[in-house]
Amino acid sequence: ETGVTQSPTHLIKTRGQQVTLRCSSQSGHNTVSWYQQALGQGPQFIFQYYREEENGRGNFPPRFSGLQFPNYSSELNVNALELDDSALYLCASSGKGEQYFGPGTRLTVT
Amino acid sequence: DAKTTQPNSMESNEEEPVHLPCNHSTISGTDYIHWYRQLPSQGPEYVIHGLTSNVNNRMASLAIAEDRKSSTLILHRATLRDAAVYYCILIYAGNMLTFGGGTRLMVKP
Numbered sequence: 001e002t003g004v005t006q007s008p009t010h011l012i013k014t015r016g017q018q019v020t021l022r023c024s025s026q027s028g029h030n031t032v033s034w035y036q037q038a039l040g041q042g043p044q045f046i047f048q049y050y051r052e053e054e055n056g057r058g059n060f061p062p063r064f065s066g067l068q069f070p071n072y073s074s075e076l077n078v079n080a081l082e083l084d085d086s087a088l089y090l091c092a093s094s095g096k097g098e099q100y101f102g103p104g105t106r107l108t109v110t
Numbered sequence: 111d112a113k114t115t116q117p118n119s120m121e122s123n124e125e126e127p128v129h130l131p132c133n134h135s136t137i138s139g140t141d142y143i144h145w146y147r148q149l150p151s152q153g154p155e156y157v158i159h160g161l162t163s164n165v166n167n168r169m170a171s172l173a174i175a176e177d178r179k180s181s182t183l184i185l186h187r188a189t190l191r192d193a194a195v196y197y198c199i200l201i202y203a204g205n206m207l208t209f210g211g212g213t214r215l216m217v218k219p
Contacts, residue, residue, distance in 0.1 A: 004153075033206065033207070035207075035209075041211070042195075042197060042209030042210055042211055042212055043154065043207070043209045044209070045206050045207060045208060048206055056206050058206075090153050090154070092153070092154075092207075097159070098144070098156035098159065099154075099156065099207065100156065101153030101154045101155065102153050103152060103153050104153050
């Protein structure tokens with residue numbers, strides 16, 4: 001059974017650009033959640049997808065958007081990047097209960 | 111989700127038990143108590159969860175107060191690999207985790 005994987009590992013973007021982060025869920029999991037973790041803080045919930053539909057959203061603006069595909073892999077898209085978007089972005093997949101997190105993508109916006 | 115309160119940091123000696131407390135005085139009857147931990151440079155990792163009764167698994171034990179307003183995560187023998195930030199989280203439904211600041215556990219050899 002493979003775990004949750006994310007790509008890329010690190011990314012550097014310029015303010016105003018757009019970025020796409022990818023996540024492959026653990027086998028058999030139909031729910032994926034995305035979190036943003038700023039340095040020294042706990043992860044903050046961005047949104048969750050269940051069977052390709054958004055199933056909940058945290059306090060993030062519309063320029064944060066997502067997709068979930070039929071194979072349950074997922075993307076997080078961020079438009080018009082701001083310096084404060086620099087963070088570790090985590091995805092987590094779940095089936096019936098606990099969530100399994102990937103290692104994250106470190107995004108730096110300059 | 112109801113709020114949880116944890117100490118910012120705790121210290122333990124290797125191979126000794128560790129008791130990590132969590133207060134959740136506004137917990138509702140349907141909130142589950144979950145614990146996750148985050149090792150340095152890794153994503154969070156599920157540890158254990160419970161509703162009313164104490165729970166044990168291969169990683170830890172969870173002791174829940176009778177009034178459910180507090181709980182304690184117990185690591186029976188701390189190792190250096192247990193050094194991490196431990197998060198206590200209450201979840202009603204939807205698997206949407208609301209992380210607080212957590213407790214940074216330091217383990218001394």
